Amino acid sequence: MQQKSILMGKLSSIKEPVATELKIFDEEFAKTMKTDVPLLNLITTFLLKRKGKQVRPLLVFLSAKMIGEITISTYTAASMIELLHTATLVHDDVVDESYERRGFFSINALWKSKLSVLLGDYLLAKGLLISVENKEYDILEIVSNAVREMSEGELLQIQKSRKLDITEEEYFTIIRKKTATLFSACTSSGARSVTTDQSVINKMRDFGIKLGMAFQIKDDLFDYENTTFTGKPKGNDIQEKKITLPLISALVNAPNIQKKEIIRLINKKSSDRKTYNRVFEFVHEHKGMESAQNKMREFRDEALDILFTFNKNNYRNSIESLVEFIIDRKN
Numbered sequence: 357m358q359q360k361s362i363l364m365g366k367l368s369s370i371k372e373p374v375a376t377e378l379k380i381f382d383e384e385f386a387k388t389m390k391t392d393v394p395l396l397n398l399i400t401t402f403l404l405k406r407k408g409k410q411v412r413p414l415l416v417f418l419s420a421k422m423i424g425e426i427t428i429s430t431y432t433a434a435s436m437i438e439l440l441h442t443a444t445l446v447h448d449d450v451v452d453e454s455y456e457r458r459g460f461f462s463i464n465a466l467w468k469s470k471l472s473v474l475l476g477d478y479l480l481a482k483g484l485l486i487s488v489e490n491k492e493y494d495i496l497e498i499v500s501n502a503v504r505e506m507s508e509g510e511l512l513q514i515q516k517s518r519k520l521d522i523t524e525e526e527y528f529t530i531i532r533k534k535t536a537t538l539f540s541a542c543t544s545s546g547a548r549s550v551t552t553d554q555s556v557i558n559k560m561r562d563f564g565i566k567l568g569m570a571f572q573i574k575d576d577l578f579d580y581e582n583t584t585f586t587g588k589p590k591g592n593d594i595q596e597k598k599i600t601l602p603l604i605s606a607l608v609n610a611p612n613i614q615k616k617e618i619i620r621l622i623n624k625k626s627s628d629r630k631t632y633n634r635v636f637e638f639v640h641e642h643k644g645m646e647s648a649q650n651k652m653r654e655f656r657d658e659a660l661d662i663l664f665t666f667n668k669n670n671y672r673n674s675i676e677s678l679v680e681f682i683i684d685r686k687n
Contacts, residue, residue, distance in 0.1 A: 366677070366681055366684075367409060367681055369677070370414070370674050370677045370678050370681060371410075371414060371674075372674075373418070373421065373670050373671055373674050374414065374417040374418055374421055374426075374671075374674075377417050377421075377426055377430075377431075378410065378413065378414065378417060380431070381413060381417070381431055381434050381435070384431060384435070385404075385434075385435055385438060386404055388435060388482065388486065389401075389403075389404065389482075396475075396478070399463060399467060399471075399475060402463070402466075403442060403463070410438075411678070411682070412434075412437050412438065412441050412538065412539070412542045413434040413437060413438050413542075414678065415539065415542035415543055415546065415564070415675075415678070416430060416433050416434040416437055416542050416543075416545060416546040416549075417430060417434060417546065418546070418671050418674050418675050418678065419542065419543045419544075419546030419547050419560055419675070420433075420546040420547065420549050420550045421671040422666060422669060422671035422672050422675060423546075423547055423550050423551055423556060423560075423666070424550030424551055425550060426549075426550070427549055427550060428490070429490070429492055429495065429548075429549035429550075430546060430549040430550065432486060432487065432490045432492050432495065432549070433492070433495050433499075433545035433546060433548070433549050434546075435483070435486055436483045436486055436487055436492075436495065436496075436499045436545070437499065437538070437541060437542050437545065439479045439480070439482050439483035439486070440479075440480065440483050440499055440502065440503060440538070440541075441538060442479050443475075443476040443477075443479035443480045443483070444476070444506060444538075446462075446463050446464075446472050446475055446476040446479070447472070447473065447476040448510075449462040449463060449464040449465075449472065450464050450469045450472045450473055450476075451510065451514075463475060480503070483499065484496070484500075487499070494548050495545045495548055495549065498541050498544055498545045498548065499541055499545065501537070501541075502537045502538050502540070502541035505532075505533040505537040506533060506534055506537060506538060508533050509529075509530050509531070509532070509533025509534030509535075509537070510534060512526070512529065512530050512533065513530045513534065513598065516530070516599070517596070517597045517598055517599070518597075520597065520599060520619050520622060520623060522599045522604065523604070524601070524604050524605070524608070527599070527600065527601055527604055528569070531568075531569060531572040531573070531576075532565065532568070532569060534572070535568050535569075535571060535572040535575075536564070536565045536566075536567075536568025536569045536571075536572065537565070537568070538568065539564040539565065539567050539568030539571065540561045540562075540564030540565045540568060541564070542564055543560040543561065543563055543564035543567070544557050544558075544560050544561035544564060546560065547559075547560040547561075559662055559665065559666075562662055563659055563662040563663055566655050566656075566658045566659035566662065567655075567656075567659045567679060567682065569655040570652050570653075570655040570656045570659065570679075570682060570683060571682050573601055573648055573651060573652040573655065574652055574682060574683060574685065576593065576600035576601055576602060576648065577601075577602060577645065577648055577649065577652070578687070579592060579593045579594065579600065579602070580602045580603075580636060580639045580640070580644065580645055581645075594622060594631070594632050594635055595632075597622055597623070599622075600648075601644075601647070601648040601651060602639045602644035602645050602647070602648040603618075603635065603638075603639055603644055604644075605642075605643070605644040605647035605648055606638055606639045606641070606642035606643065606644030606647075607619075607642075607644075609642040609643055609644070609647075610638065610641075610642045614638065614642075618634070618635055618638050621634060621635060622635065652683065653683070656679060656680075656682075656683055659679055660676065660679060663675060663676060663679070
């Protein structure tokens with residue numbers, strides 16, 4: 357727990373250069389969530405009280421500030437991204453039949469799937485309306501492309517989980533679409549909110565992709581670490597038959613007879629703790645963790661190479677620290 361506190365302290369210091377902007381954003385975002393429907397207000401209030409680390413709006417503001425001066429367009433971009441991200445989390449909990457989110461009951465657990473789907477749709481529509489009302493058509497295009505890519509990535513992952521035949525290349529395609537594209541939308545929309553220089557926007561888009569890839573690999577590594585902050589292994593991906601990079605790498609390195617054993621175990625209709633423990637051992641035995649960690653660091657280094665093409669300032673320093681925070685985080 358002490359290590360977690362240290363990491364959260366780091367995140368607070370990373371936010372410091374745009375702390376004022378984030379405070380204004382929080383206040384304005386809460387206002388945009390208010391409606392005339394009491395039930396909807398109850399649910400959105402629940403969501404706002406359980407917001408995460410705010411990595412995505414933070415990326416929007418830091419990207420904008422590194423390049424120029426924050427504008428109303430920056431706030432619009434951050435709101436659109438946050439609405440999109442929240443909508444995808446709500447929808448993901450329905451797809452995965454998940455009843456927990458960030459240590460609390462999910463919307464799906466408290467208000468069931470029908471209302472969860474409608475809420476996700478509402479949040480997406482709200483994001484579209486904000487962009488149209490503010491005539492932010494370039495940013496709308498960036499975010500709309502992210503929605504399309506994320507949907508394609510989710511569908512591709514579902515398709516592959518049925519056959520358990522995912523390759524490393526397909527895995528990278530899935531996480532680029534599912535996760536990295538939203539990071540890219542953060543950084544490129546942040547840039548677009550302060551400049552029309554397409555070469556700068558493209559560089560920030562590419563930076564976001566690399567950062568998002570590293571972020572998702574880090575997430576996938578959690579499933580195969582010895583403990584989490586709760587003191588026990590997760591195993592969520594295995595239960596949902598999601599084949600991620602640590603397991604893919606181990607399967608590449610393992611003898612054929614062991615590959616078949618592991619696929620058979622994962623393919624069972626019920627995945628118990630014994631199954632997870634065997635897969636966990638297999639991944640560590642065949643260096644799946646090391647391979648995935650090396651690839652994560654490779655994407656991190658590629659992201660930093662792009663970042664370092666920009667002039668050094670406090671905001672670039674904060675983005676660099678955020679990159680390291682994403683690699684070092686424990687949840």
